[in-house]
């Protein structure tokens with residue numbers, strides 16, 4: 001796009017390029033960082049990052065927040081403080097119009113609308129939980145994708161311990177202390193390992209709850225958990241989890257969750273107050289709506305990470321599917337890949353603007369690591385597999401080094417050191433009373449800024465009730481209004 005600027009000699013026409021990045025996760029934030037450096041002194045290039053949150057979430061440590069080993073602020077980096085020239089818009093993308101080169105976004109509590117134009121578009125909106133069309137599971141289970149998810153889970157675990165202490169009905173108490181996790185991939189295994197440690201170590205502060213009353217069940221559709229790490233490490237992880245008190249149901253799937261009962265494809269239902277869903281992800285609605293070629297719901301991109309029919313549109317991370325020329329299969333959806341793809345996308349956008357040849361994306365995974373609780377880890381690095389304390393120590397060292405910003409590294413190192421000597425925090429920071437108040441204020445604010453004060457009462461009663469039922473669940477209560 002061309003625009004006129006005023007200069008000493010009069011009016012001059014300047015080429016102005018607008019690069020719009022959607023999503024502030026590993027793919028989007030790192031693309032923005034590279035572009036920030038590449039165009040640091042080029043006023044003709046304008047880079048805008050749109051993200052639903054104003055922070056970058058370090059997902060590999062999410063389970064540590066859920067298990068009270070780290071604080072929420074330890075694992076997030078403020079996007080606004082990461083860039084020099086990139087503009088950050090905290091907004092939600094609603095629609096992408098590829099032919100008009102426009103993106104519709106909404107922002108603020110009353111969801112005001114705005115349209116953004118682009119010359120180059122980078123799509124990095126990641127993925128969201130996939131419940132395979134089961135609305136009941138989507139409505140009732142907790143998930144493990146966002147910082148809020150981890151905070152809700154931690155809060156719920158603590159709330160249930162507090163309630164169980166007061167509960168005299170043994171069946172009800174057993175239900176409160178039963179946690180079912182659907183999906184035995186990285187997220188499910190790391191969460192169950194961390195929660196198991198947290199719950200059992202918390203028991204010294206809840207003297208009337210016995211260790212046998214706590215039940216954690218991992219339901220996995222295949223024969224071995226952690227399929228990404230191979231059979232030997234998967235079996236090792238299973239053995240260690242079982243030794244530490246976790247039950248594992250293999251070749252089984254969670255099918256439903258109603259009235260406090262988790263039903264599965266095989267075997268008896270389980271009475272549990274909490275179901276945590278880590279059994280599938282897929283890109284969100286805005287990707288679904290794009291009428292372009294896809295592979296397993298993800299946007300098909302060429303070796304340069306551009307959409308084949310729209311070379312000015314780039315996609316990376318969990319929402320994109322690029323073929324690895326070494327294996328002939330799509331690259332896996334990991335942070336490792338998203339971060340490396342970001343460098344390629346930024347390079348290629350600069351190459352297009354400078355008329356240089358593009359670079360294909362090539363990457364061979366260095367390894368994979370998972371922490372499974374009890375200071376035990378499993379790892380596969382450069383094809384070598386190992387487990388136990390060395391793998392756990394490596395997990396901590398590698399991810400501490402990868403965590404963005406020195407300030408956060410120091411925070412995490414401090415918390416991990418404290419964790420060696422002190423017991424974990426049992427503060428229940430989200431309460432039903434607090435939520436009720438927050439929802440009322442939010443709904444009143446929304447109705448007011450929509451200019452319809454008469455709608456306040458109606459909006460309140462309807463939205464507050466439906467939102468509260470979901471939030472109450474997260475805060476530990478099972479009562480529905």
Ligand SMILES: Cc1cc2nc3c(=O)[nH]c(=O)nc-3n(C[C@H](O)[C@H](O)[C@H](O)COP(=O)(O)OP(=O)(O)OC[C@H]3O[C@@H](n4cnc5c(N)ncnc54)[C@H](O)[C@@H]3O)c2cc1C
Nearest residue numbers: 023025026027052059060093125126317318333334335336
């Ligand atoms: C619990 C858990 C543990 C994990 N552990 C590991 C690990 O140990 N190692 C590893 O390599 N990978 C791990 N992963 C996977 C890794 O997090 C993802 O592969 C990676 O985050 C993908 O990066 P991305 O940029 O595509 O998506 P994300 O990092 O998810 O970022 C997507 C961004 O887009 C934003 N967004 C989405 N929709 C919209 C919208 N409509 N409008 C505006 N913004 C939007 C989101 O808010 C988010 O900021 C883990 C994932 C989870 C959930």
